[in-house]
Amino acid sequence: MMMGDTMGTFGSSMASLFFFWATFQQIFPDHLKIAIKEFLLFSDRVINFFSPYIVISFPEYEEYRFNHAFAAIDTYLGAKAIGKAQKIRASQVKESKGLVLKRDEAKVRDVYQGVNVWWEIVTATDGDRTHKLTFHRRGLEIVTGSYIKYVMEEGKSIEAKNKKMKLFTNNPSSNWDNSKKSLWRHIDFEHPASFQTLAMDPVKKEEILNDLEAFSNGKEYYKKIGKAWKRGYLLYGPPGTGKSTMIAAMANHLNYNIYDLELTAIQNNSELRKLLTATSSRSIIVIEDIDCSVDLTGKRRKRDGDLSVKKDGEDQNQSRVTLSGLLNFIDGIWSACGQERIIIFTTNHIEKLDPALIRRGRMDMHIELSYCSFEAFKVLAKNYLDVDSHLLFGEIESLLKETKIAPADVAEKLMAKNHKVEVDGSLKDLVESLERRKKHQRGHGDDHKKKFGGKKLKIFRELF
Numbered sequence: 001m002m003m004g005d006t007m008g009t010f011g012s013s014m015a016s017l018f019f020f021w022a023t024f025q026q027i028f029p030d031h032l033k034i035a036i037k038e039f040l041l042f043s044d045r046v047i048n049f050f051s052p053y054i055v056i057s058f059p060e061y062e063e064y065r066f067n068h069a070f071a072a073i074d075t076y077l078g079a080k081a082i083g084k085a086q087k088i089r090a091s092q093v094k095e096s097k098g099l100v101l102k103r104d105e106a107k108v109r110d111v112y113q114g115v116n117v118w119w120e121i122v123t124a125t126d127g128d129r130t131h132k133l134t135f136h137r138r139g140l141e142i143v144t145g146s147y148i149k150y151v152m153e154e155g156k157s158i159e160a161k162n163k164k165m166k167l168f169t170n171n172p173s174s175n176w177d178n179s180k181k182s183l184w185r186h187i188d189f190e191h192p193a194s195f196q197t198l199a200m201d202p203v204k205k206e207e208i209l210n211d212l213e214a215f216s217n218g219k220e221y222y223k224k225i226g227k228a229w230k231r232g233y234l235l236y237g238p239p240g241t242g243k244s245t246m247i248a249a250m251a252n253h254l255n256y257n258i259y260d261l262e263l264t265a266i267q268n269n270s271e272l273r274k275l276l277t278a279t280s281s282r283s284i285i286v287i288e289d290i291d292c293s294v295d296l297t298g299k300r301r302k303r304d305g306d307l308s309v310k311k312d313g314e315d316q317n318q319s320r321v322t323l324s325g326l327l328n329f330i331d332g333i334w335s336a337c338g339q340e341r342i343i344i345f346t347t348n349h350i351e352k353l354d355p356a357l358i359r360r361g362r363m364d365m366h367i368e369l370s371y372c373s374f375e376a377f378k379v380l381a382k383n384y385l386d387v388d389s390h391l392l393f394g395e396i397e398s399l400l401k402e403t404k405i406a407p408a409d410v411a412e413k414l415m416a417k418n419h420k421v422e423v424d425g426s427l428k429d430l431v432e433s434l435e436r437r438k439k440h441q442r443g444h445g446d447d448h449k450k451k452f453g454g455k456k457l458k459i460f461r462e463l464f
């Protein structure tokens with residue numbers, strides 16, 4: 001058939017259709033039109049009843065409230081098979097790190113445990129959007145039993161990964177009003193620390209990383225053993241050995257927010273409780289220098305074997321957050337409010353802490369950050385000077401064995417002067433500084449032991 005013939009036939013068919021529609025509008029009265037419409041709707045239901053396909057809808061808004069399931073599906077579908085998509089939409093959201101890439105296609109096919117499903121986004125005339133999920137009746141059990149849950153969890157975890165991390169600090173209670181928001185103030189957390197650049201014994205580092213991984217993937221495990229999904233770490237060691245740096249590296253590794261809890265700004269245990277219940281899931285709660293924050297040691301009294309709370313009026317000048325309040329927070333109410341939290345205490349003086357505070361089970365892992373070893377030095381040399389070996393490495397190794405120097409002090413020697421990396425000069429500087437320290441430490445043999453606990457510290461290490 002010729003092209004012209006085809007066009008002719010098409011044109012006459014369209015003309016007949018318009019004619020039919022005009023006649024229909026004129027002849028049929030309104031009530032008949034409604035009856036026909038209803039019949040069509042009914043037949044639609046009949047077809048649906050016999051159709052082997054099921055459709056589930058997830059509207060964007062339900063009863064004027066945003067439906068979080070819609071957002072999770074959106075993120076899941078957006079991230080899914082981005083490589084295969086032909087159209088990609090990039091956007092930058094305020095709360096998000098960098099650009100967020102999404103598939104910009106209305107229909108997406110997905111396969112889950114052998115079941116084919118189709119997602120389609122439908123926009124109503126009022127602009128409201130709905131995700132429609134279509135699948136064969138055969139897959140009903142898998143889709144409703146686990147697929148939808150899987151999509152939600154994946155979506156939420158992608159959302160969490162894309163989210164910018166935050167560093168929260170508690171406001172003094174005099175600034176609190178009735179909103180939860182007034183308890184903590186926050187800034188974006190953009191610390192560059194990572195485990196890769198953390199200078200410490202590689203075996204210990206690996207152990208900590210494995211522990212963190214096991215924790216963050218441990219949802220089912222914690223549920224099974226009936227324990228709250230939380231973990232406590234005690235970081236101890238002299239100043240400048242990387243305790244705060246490690247907290248930043250942990251937050252970056254897990255993509256958790258940090259709540260830096262300043263105990264001295266808290267009046268009493270009930271304020272402490274309020275603050276903690278206002279923290280979100282997937283976060284690290286930090287109390288730095290716990291020995292200095294509040295006098296938690298020695299002052300507690302045993303009453304019927306219980307850790308008693310200080311009487312009102314006692315220690316008026318000090319913060320009235322007590323040891324028992326803090327212990328309650330770690331294992332009592334704490335367990336009931338929220339999931340996936342890490343609590344970290346840091347101290348320079350582990351021997352000053354009350355054993356009740358740091359016993360196993362409360363603080364699951366005790367991590368000592370110590371003076372710079374040769375292994376740790378090599379990490380710093382790589383970070384700061386980008387060298388794996390050097391003639392002076394041998395000398396530095398033997399000097400480090402005999403000298404106590406914090407990684408922070410080594411880092412300072414290796415840091416580029418005026419942004420110019422000078423390998424030989426920096427290493428020579430370090431050698432000289434180590435030699436000076438060696439002499440000085442020989443002269444004051446026991447000073448450092450006295451400063452950092454000496455015997456007590458050793459006994460403590462043997463205990464754990």
Ligand SMILES: Nc1ncnc2c1ncn2[C@@H]1O[C@H](COP(=O)(O)OP(=O)(O)OP(=O)(O)O)[C@@H](O)[C@H]1O
Pocket residue numbers: 197198199200237238239240241242243244245246347348369406407408409411
């Ligand atoms: N183990 C380390 N690995 C890499 N850098 C380190 C390490 N320790 C210290 N530094 C460097 O020294 C600086 C100070 O370290 P950091 O604040 O982590 O010490 P700290 O143990 O928290 O000290 P303090 O007990 O005084 O709080 C950091 O900014 C970091 O650059």
Ligand SMILES: [Mg+2]
Pocket residue numbers: 243244245288346
């Ligand atoms: Mg610190």
